[in-house]
Amino acid sequence: MESNxxxxxxxDQDHAERPERPDxxxxxxxxxxxxxxxxxxxxxxxxxxxxxxxxxxxxALRAAADAGDRAIAVWATSHRDDWVxxxxxxxxxxxxxxxxxxxxxxxxxxLPATLTPAAQTFLEGAASSFDIVTRPKHQPTxxxxxxxxxxxITEPAPPGWVAPVVEVPEPVQEALPTxxxxxxxxxxxxxxxxxxxxxxxxxxxxxxxxxxxxxxxGVCDNCG
Numbered sequence: 508m509e510s511n512x513x514x515x516x517x518x519d520q521d522h523a524e525r526p527e528r529p530d531x532x533x534x535x536x537x538x539x540x541x542x543x544x545x546x547x548x549x550x551x552x553x554x555x556x557x558x559x560x561x562x563x564x565x566x567a568l569r570a571a572a573d574a575g576d577r578a579i580a581v582w583a584t585s586h587r588d589d590w591v592x593x594x595x596x597x598x599x600x601x602x603x604x605x606x607x608x609x610x611x612x613x614x615x616x617x618l619p620a621t622l623t624p625a626a627q628t629f630l631e632g633a634a635s636s637f638d639i640v641t642r643p644k645h646q647p648t649x650x651x652x653x654x655x656x657x658x659x660i661t662e663p664a665p666p667g668w669v670a671p672v673v674e675v676p677e678p679v680q681e682a683l684p685t686x687x688x689x690x691x692x693x694x695x696x697x698x699x700x701x702x703x704x705x706x707x708x709x710x711x712x713x714x715x716x717x718x719x720x721x722x723x724x725g726v727c728d729n730c731g
Contacts, residue, residue, distance in 0.1 A: 531574045531575050531577040531579075532552065532574060532579065535554065535570050535573045535574050535579070536554065538570075539554075539556055539570060544556050544558035544560075544566070545557045545558060550580075550659050550660070551659075552577075552578055552579055552580060552658055553579075553582070553658050553659070553660070554570065554581045554582070555581075555582040555584070555666065556570065556581060556584070557583075557586075558585070559585070560583070560585050560586075561587075562585075563583035563584060563585045563589055563590055564583070564591040564593075564604055564632060566581075566591075567582070567583040567591050567592070567593035568625055568629055569624075569625050569630075570593075571600075571624040571625075572595075572623040572624045572625035574595065576597050578595065578596040578597075578657065578658070579595050580594045580595070580655075580660060584665055588671065589604075589606045589607065590605050590668060591603065591605070592655075592663045592665070594657075595624050596654060596657055597620075598618050598619070598620075599615070599616075599617060599650075599654045600618055600624055600629070601613070601614070601615050601616075601651045601655065602614045602616075602629075603663040605663075607671060608670070608671050611645075611647075611663060612645040613641075613648070613651055613663075614638060614645060615639040615650060615651040616638050616639065617637055619637070622637070712725075714727040714729065714730055716730045717729045717730055
């Protein structure tokens with residue numbers, strides 16, 4: 508049975524009375540600009556933050572936590588040109604850090620519903636039971652790269668970032684000390700007195716018959 512009540516068309520006033528849901532990303536951008544950071548949006552759902560801060564990882568993790576459960580990626584680059592990329596798409600949390608010319612450190616975590624990216628353990632950069640461990644440590648995995656691909660990110664470095672040139676100092680050759688010539692000394696004159704001549708022992712004649720010593724007379728006393 509059809510209803511006789513005519514349908515009342517919705518007016519512009521009805522739409523105006525409906526409260527609009529605040530965009531979590533807009534709230535994150537506002538919080539970052541309030542801290543006098545420069546915020547850009549190079550890709551949908553991706554923020555690039557630059558400013559004078561010493562720990563870019565904390566900035567990016569807190570920004571991701573402010574977005575709630577909305578998928579977001581945040582690049583944070585410090586005034587020292589160190590940077591971090593945080594990709595947050597619950598339960599996946601991927602963090603990539605780059606400090607100077609050191610190798611990149613990748614970390615992939617899967618968070619339970621009770622944790623956010625701003626948990627103290629993550630802000631301190633410590634390991635946790637939610638880490639996906641790699642061998643060797645802090646290496647990229649296919650699962651981590653797949654999280655980046657959800658945001659259209661193919662390379663973890665922020666747009667426009669140039670890797671610093673690490674100059675290797677040339678080895679300094681130390682000058683070897685010059686050997687001093689040895690002074691040849693003249694042999695000292697011997698001051699010892701000459702040795703006294705040793706008198707030869709007297710030869711005693713023996714009798715061939717009785718083997719007794721023969722006296723000075725030359726005649727054996729026994730044999731005659």
